Amino acid sequence: MPSPSIDRPVDLRSDTVTRPSDAVRAAMAAAEVGDDQYGEDPSVRALEEEVAGLLGHEAAVFVPSGTMGNLTALRALAEPGTEVLAEAHAHIVMYESGGLAALGGVQTRTLPGVRGILDPQEIAAELGDAAFRTVPTRVVAIENTHVRSGGSVWSVAQVAAMRDAVAPAGVALHCDGARLWNAAVATGADLADYGRLCTTLSVCLSKGLGAPVGSLVVTDAERSAPVRLWRKRLGGALRQSGVLAAAGLHVVRHHRERLADDHARAHRLAQALAEAAPDVVDLAQVQTNLVVLRVDDAAALAGKAAEEGVLCGLLGPQTIRLVTHLDVDDAGITHAVDVLTRLLTA
Numbered sequence: 576m577p578s579p580s581i582d583r584p585v586d587l588r589s590d591t592v593t594r595p596s597d598a599v600r601a602a603m604a605a606a607e608v609g610d611d612q613y614g615e616d617p618s619v620r621a622l623e624e625e626v627a628g629l630l631g632h633e634a635a636v637f638v639p640s641g642t643m644g645n646l647t648a649l650r651a652l653a654e655p656g657t658e659v660l661a662e663a664h665a666h667i668v669m670y671e672s673g674g675l676a677a678l679g680g681v682q683t684r685t686l687p688g689v690r691g692i693l694d695p696q697e698i699a700a701e702l703g704d705a706a707f708r709t710v711p712t713r714v715v716a717i718e719n720t721h722v723r724s725g726g727s728v729w730s731v732a733q734v735a736a737m738r739d740a741v742a743p744a745g746v747a748l749h750c751d752g753a754r755l756w757n758a759a760v761a762t763g764a765d766l767a768d769y770g771r772l773c774t775t776l777s778v779c780l781s782k783g784l785g786a787p788v789g790s791l792v793v794t795d796a797e798r799s800a801p802v803r804l805w806r807k808r809l810g811g812a813l814r815q816s817g818v819l820a821a822a823g824l825h826v827v828r829h830h831r832e833r834l835a836d837d838h839a840r841a842h843r844l845a846q847a848l849a850e851a852a853p854d855v856v857d858l859a860q861v862q863t864n865l866v867v868l869r870v871d872d873a874a875a876l877a878g879k880a881a882e883e884g885v886l887c888g889l890l891g892p893q894t895i896r897l898v899t900h901l902d903v904d905d906a907g908i909t910h911a912v913d914v915l916t917r918l919l920t921a
């Protein structure tokens with residue numbers, strides 16, 4: 576059947592592909608602005624205050640990207656010649672172009688997690704043997720949700736256990752919370768309950784929330800100073816960035832609760848695919864807005880799906896990623912299920 580969707584494909588590659596809605600554009604057009612490097616942009620200040628408050632912290636720093644958010648936060652906590660402990664498939668390890676090493680002289684050391692979740696006892700053991708090695712550990716970094724494993728959620732209790740494991744060693748806890756909004760919706764927990772457990776967090780406005788640009792680093796007042804210093808050093812201190820912050824404020828206020836719709840659609844998609852091809856998807860792993868498929872030839876499947884108006888992300892030669900977001904509706908999921916079940920059972 577020729578598909579009308581070929582003109583406008585169902586784009587499941589990432590939740591970063593959303594385009595700003597009319598309401599977001601209107602908020603941007605109406606934004607009050609000033610020079611943010613003089614601390615004079617009221618929209619940036621409003622966004623920083625609101626997001627800091629939501630996460631139970633004193634301060635937030637608006638940055639252009641999540642990558643810069645992680646780098647400025649981690650660099651504020653770790654100096655050259657020290658290390659950050661992270662999960663083996665963490666975004667900061669796999670997808671940030673080695674920024675910590677290239678621009679910070681900070682090394683990462685990785686431990687395997689289970690579906691992206693690190694074991695606090697294993698971390699405590701690593702920190703406890705500090706006398707027997709020569710690289711000081713400054714930070715343990717967690718990722719919530721964990722993207723590479725398909726959007727796994729850390730519960731507040733799991734983060735609290737990690738906090739208890741790192742605090743006695745005087746080590747900071749950073750959360751790469753690009754999709755912390757999804758974790759809070761999935762667990763029903765308060766964002767501040769997550770936030771208060773972490774020394775620093777980075778959160779993205781441009782993933783599921785659907786803003787065109789922007790992330791924030793959230794922390795206490797004292798640590799926000801080196802974060803701002805590193806933002807400037809990296810070229811991320813902006814001027815009338817209130818046009819971007821206004822988009823961020825709009826989506827933080829209006830697009831958080833609707834993430835539950837994305838999660839429901841991801842479940843529906845995963846369930847339908849699992850019924851047709853049970854080996855392809857692990858339903859237990861579908862906790863938020865990501866669905867990971869194990870297939871024989873990911874590129875071939877993605878190519879065929881694209882011809883029928885369904886765009887898939889590639890995580891590896893045998894791994895496909897499907898992500899639901901603001902610009903994917905129920906009809907889009909129906910079309911994706913039709914096309915993918917046909918291709919998976921062919």
Ligand SMILES: *Cc1c(COP(=O)(O)O)cnc(C)c1O
Nearest residue numbers: 640641642643666718722751753
């Ligand atoms: C997207 C993402 C980031 C940041 O990505 P940018 O493209 O730099 O905004 C960081 N961590 C995780 C887990 C992500 O998914």
